[in-house]
Amino acid sequence: MSASPLLHRRHALALAAALALSLGLxxxxxxxxxxxxxxxxxxxGQAETAPVADESSVLPFVDYAATNVRGDGCHATLATNAGVRVLQGMLDLWTPATLLVDAGVTAAATADCPAIDAYTGNGMDGTARNAAVLDANVAYAATVTTARTEAQAEAAYYDDRRGKGYSVTDGLGPLTAAWRSAAQQTTTITSIPADATSQKYDDGGNNTGVGSSGGNTGFGSVVDFVNNVGTNASTEPAKRFYKYARPWRWSSSVVVAPTLVPAKGSPAYTDGGFPSGHTAEAVRDALAMAYVMPERFQELVARALELGDNRILAGMHSPLDVIGGRILGQASAVGNLYAATPETRAAAYRQAHTALMAATGSSDWNAFYAYAHSGSGDRFADSAAVKAAAIKRLTYDFAAIATTGKTAQVPKGAEVLLETRLPYLSAEQRRVVLKTTAIGSGYPALDDAEGYGRLNLVAAADGYGAxxxxxxxxxxxxxxxxxxxxxxxxxxxxxxxxxxxxxxxxxxxxxxxxxxxxxxxxxxxxxxxxxxxxxxxxxxxxxxxxxxxxxxxxxxxxxxxxxxxxxxxxxxxxxxxxxxxxxxxxxxxxxxxxxxxxxxxxxxxxxxxxxxxxxxxxxxxxxxxxxxxxxxxxxxxxxxxxxxx
The missing domain is CATH 2.160.20 (Pectate Lyase C-like)
Structure with a gap:
């Protein structure tokens, strides 16, 4: 016979009383x-969304990334080249000199772009559409290069002469040594030679390391993954289209670091400043690394922005050059990560974690995460300071010149960047994170139609902004x-x-x-x-x-x-x-x-x-x-x- 409800209640009350007594409460x-x-x-009662821009008027970079071919430099236009198109905010500030092409020679006839490019100007013969911004751009470079410290000059030298893939790996902090060992990365730029002021030294190392075809079975897929973000990612077509000179050509007040004077390019018409190629490569490499190692996502992005900043401190680039490099680097990373299959992305992520967890003796993910943030010399350890530095390096103190307060647009496919950093969110939610952490509108060259210019990936690594x-x-x-x-x-x-x-x-x-x-x-x-x-x-x-x-x-x-x-x-x-x-x-x-x-x-x-x-x-x-x-x-x-x- 079953017990009565009253007995059940008395039993429950007795247990509750015993529990209270045992706790001394x-x-x-x-x-x-x-x-x-x-x-x-x-x-x-409803979720926010971040829809892709109307594709009838905005051609998504991810769908046209293959048009950004290095040999297209002589013929690239806004209509034909995605790399040129994503940077068209520059045209609000600057109209480049007319590109003249020998009508008798076609791109199919030769892969040597300069041979059919009749432009022989100096990159300063275009037309300023916003002289105040362009003057401020060069003045910024002059100010920071004349106030440059010895430590800044040294950092600028290493980021100029080393492979960019090698340089940005120190954004991994305590994981840097393990990554470089697993990737078999090398550099020959280990110090600044005494004669660097008169002799140019190139890095004889292997930049990102040894891939799977080189026999790196334990980390080769990761190296391949990083290398693949460089597909159709050249800055050369955009440089030849925009024809905007390096800052030291604009003003003698811009002081190139003495150890980098031998690296100054010549002639001017083949040595454009906008966009910065070093910055673009550093950004796309760092984003690929951040995808497979999201434990250091924010720090890797910050390191890429630091490398871009060092290009200004070197005297080699202006803020607008670096902004352009960041935009194209982000677009190239999105285009290539978006094109990779989910299986390819997942395999690179797994291999990176298997190798580095073993190398660091981490028994589980919690231990690995703790190790990744355990370095006392980690210059990216202060998240608030990193975010503040990022804001400066995204806008470079430019004042807004267009409408402020506009809702941010998120590029098609950009949510892939946060796929491993915020894996518990949906793709649409990750897009909203990018939308709500974007920088404000109206800044020079940053209001591109797709939204790459306003992305703040350092902030996005910390979740929603609103x-x-x-x-x-x-x-x-x-x-x-x-x-x-x-x-x-x-x-x-x-x-x-x-x-x-x-x-x-x-x-x-x-x-x-x-x-x-x-x-x-x-x-x-x-x-x-x-x-x-x-x-x-x-x-x-x-x-x-x-x-x-x-x-x-x-x-x-x-x-x-x-x-x-x-x-x-x-x-x-x-x-x-x-x-x-x-x-x-x-x-x-x-x-x-x-x-x-x-x-x-x-x-x-x-x-x-x-x-x-x-x-x-x-x-x-x-x-x-x-x-x-x-x-x-x-x-x-x-x-x-x-x-x-």
Whole structure:
């Protein structure tokens, strides 16, 4: 015969009482009861999108990348060459001298482009359409080269003379040595020769390393993957189309680094400045490396931007040259990654991780990630500083010259760049990340129709910049890597709702301002800053909500914790691990887990404020304290813990 409902209830109450006693807990201030539970935040009711530009008027680079052929330099036009077309923002500033071609010689007759290119000008014989911007462009180069330090001159020399693929690998930080060893990368530029001021030295190394055809069975597919982003990626057609001179030709105030004077090109008509070829190659190589090693995504992109900046410090290029190189480098990387099969991309990712995890003795991904960020000499370790430097290197202090505040356009296929860095997002969501982290509109040469100029990939590596629609994230910890745990560090704006589901853990670490609310369904959602959850309501129907910031977590709306949800607080000094709720705290079947931060040990008899709220409804059903016993108290506007042992 089955037990009666009354016996079931008595048994449950007895278990609950035993649990409370075992924890040394009391519940003062009233008994637990089912509160009038608020509704979950509704958000905007729709997700944001980032549609591709109208292809009837904008030809996507990814569909026409094959037109950017190096030998096309004499005939490349906006209509025929994708590399020229993606840089056409330059035409708002500069009209190049007319390209004259011997009508009797065709491209098919010879692959020697200069032989059929009748242009013999100096790259300064075009027409300035915005003299103020062009003057500022050269003046910037003059300013930084006359103030250049010895350390900057040395860095500029290495980035000029070494293979670009070799140079950008130091963006891998603690993983650099393991990567170079696995790739079998070499360089012959290991120091600056005493006679470098009079003798040009070329790198006799192998740049990106040894590929699969060279017998590199353990890392060859990775090297091939990096090399393939250079397909149809030449800057030569664009250089010959735009015919814009290097800064030292424009002004004698631009001082080329003495050790690089022997590397100055001649004649002028074959030595264009726009776009920077070094920058373009560094950017596309770094993006391929970042795809297979997303643990260092932000740092690799930052290293490529640094290399571009070093081209200006060298005196070899102007800011506009470097901006053009970045745009074309990004487009080339997208075009080639987009064209690669998912299987090819996945195989390169797997091989990179298999080799480097073994080389670093990493037992799992968490250990590998920790190793990748363990170097004391890592100059890209400060994420905030890296992001600030990136903004400067994307815009170079130019003032806006066109409409500001325009919604960013995202290039077709650009979402592939974030495929391994944000693997738990959909392709459309990754496009929205690129859209919401893009730099502002109106800057010189950056408002290209596809949107390459405004991409800020350093910021995109830190997740959304705004919730302009509702964002639903499902993370599967079983898939490992960033699927299991990730952190968004941007300051998120917008009126949308964040909904977190799945078994993985997501940390929000920015000074967030989004107002649509936060809904936790499963897994772990971590507050890594005082304003992590913006100004809306926080509603947990399941999962674990963790306050991990140094100070008090500030919630601008209601906090609702339902059955199946857990609130974790790690208490410390100066308000660490506490929560301030502007409106109502509603508890209906939730669990509270308390611990103490390292170095913080309250004394018996101390009373700690855990939550300060507008109003408390309900009680925690289960409470645990690591390392102490205590009594939980509920008062008007506060939830307290008195330490009893």
């Amino acid at each position: 009391g519940a003062c201030g009233g008994s637990s009861s089912s509160p009038d539970t608020p509704a979950a935040p509704a958000g905007l 919730f302009n629609g509702d964002v639903a994230v499902t993370m599967d910890a079983a898939l490992g890597g960033f699927n299991a745990a990730d952190t968004w560090k941007n300051d998120i704006a917008g009126a949308g709702l964040l909904s977190k589901d799945g078994s993985g853990s997501l940390t929000l670490a920015g000074a967030n301002r989004y107002s649509g609310g936060t809904l936790l369904k499963a897994g772990t959602l971590v507050a890594g800053s005082a304003g992590a959850f913006g100004s809306g309501d926080v509603y947990a129907s399941g999962g674990t909500l963790r306050a991990a910031q140094a100070g008090t977590l500030q919630l601008g709306g209601k906090l609702t914790l339902l059955s199946g949800s857990t609130l974790q607080l790690a208490l410390g000094g100066a308000g660490q691990g506490r929560v301030a709720v502007a409106d109502r705290l509603t508890l209906d079947g939730a669990t509270l887990e308390l611990s103490f931060a390292s170095g913080f040990k309250p004394a018996v008899g101390d009373t700690l404020v855990l939550l300060s709220v507008g109003k408390v409804q309900g009680r925690f059903d289960r409470v645990s304290i690591a390392g102490a016993t205590g009594e939980l108290r509920y008062e008007d506007g506060r939830v307290l813990l008195k330490i009893t042992g």
